[in-house]
Amino acid sequence: MTTANTDELLTVPEVMARLKLGRSTVYDLIRSRRLASITVGRARRVPVDAVRNFITYKIEEAA
Structure with a gap:
């Protein structure tokens, strides 16, 4: 059984916010x-x- 956190799906705007990157x-x-x-x-x-x-x-x- 998986936890809810591993099943979480993010929208592109949510990924943009987490990575601090633009849509493109x-x-x-x-x-x-x-x-x-x-x-x-x-x-x-x-x-x-x-x-x-x-x-x-x-x-x-980067390391």
Whole structure:
């Protein structure tokens, strides 16, 4: 059984706020598959874990 936190899906504006990035940059990350996402109907959603993984990757890359 998973926790509610790992199942949380974020909207693009929520990802923008968390990463402090613009809309185009977030969509570029999604398009280039550096940020995982899913489509629900016509809506794009990003799992909270994908944002965490992206941040971890960028920290490790910078080290």
